Amino acid sequence: MAMSDVVGVTGKRVLAVYGHPDDEGQITGTMAAFLAAGNEVTLLCATRGEAGEISDPLLSTPETLGYTRELELRASMAQLGLQDVRFLPFRDSGMDGTPENERPDCFHQQTPEVAVPAILSVMRDVKPHLVFTWQADGGYGHPDHIAAHRHTVAAFEGCADASVYPESGEAWQPERLFWGARMMGRFVEMRLEMEKRGLLDEPIDDEQRKRFEEMMARPEPPVSVVVDTRAFVAEKRRASSMHRTQFGENGMWSKVPEDLAEAFYGEERFYQARPEWPAGAEPLNGFGSGD
Secondary structure, three states, X not given: OOHHHHHOOOOOEEEEEEOOOOHHHHOHHHHHHHHHOOOEEEEEEOOOOOOOOOOOOOOOOOOOHHHHHHHHHHXXXXXXXXXXXXXXXXXXXXXXXXHHHHOOOEHHHOOHHHHHHHHHHHHHHHOOOEEEEOOOOOOOOOHHHHHHHHHHHHHHHHOOOOOOOHHHOOOOOOOEEEEEOOHHHHHHHHHHHHHHOOOOOOOOOHHHHHHHHHHHHOOOOOOOEEEEOHHHXXXXXXXXXXXXXXXXXXXXXXXXXXXXXXXXXXXXXXXXXXXXXXXXXXXXXXXXXXX
């Protein structure tokens, strides 16, 4: 299969908008396929992940973590040949209920009047044909993921209207808007299988298990596009390994066996939200047609 056949388009501009460094994992293979097929890709990250964990104190400190994670994201995307990585000036909000969540400078505390034009200025600069972001629930409810979804949808819908935040640049009409479909469900399946095989350093705690069970109990989300990313498994694994503060050199991702790696990394699914995908329509293999 030719690389262009994987995504079905060439000569397009693509914008992906996510909350933190490593969120882009749900679209890494697809971005690699877009690039290999001759498309331009921009990744916009709303924060620098300042509230994330630090797997090894030698890698960073709480005070320098945002800077470290920015470098990790740039190194991660370099594995794909993606150079256009941009950041918004907002802080990581942390998980719901944590002190970071209440900071006035965190992303999820920003009003639409602040967050939407910030995203819109990048969208109108890049002039993307295709836009990607988190699904409405943010995968597992992280406040920044949900904010990324909400504000990106608003930016997409206002992008072509010159009267909407005119200071954010010249109006542009993106063609299609997508978000991930069942990405977290696939992660949970792999995590549970690794636990069954005894490959996890620590057992899944009760809180995590409850959250996993809730994810798996949800109805299957509709899927518009399935991307075969088996040709990019190695790139995806290298890209993931660059997020060292989050996953560690000897963390779970380094221990995923080959059979699970192909099952987990070898396919990415998306829902086409704009124009709205017809209910019950069969998913496409790639992005060659949105009609």
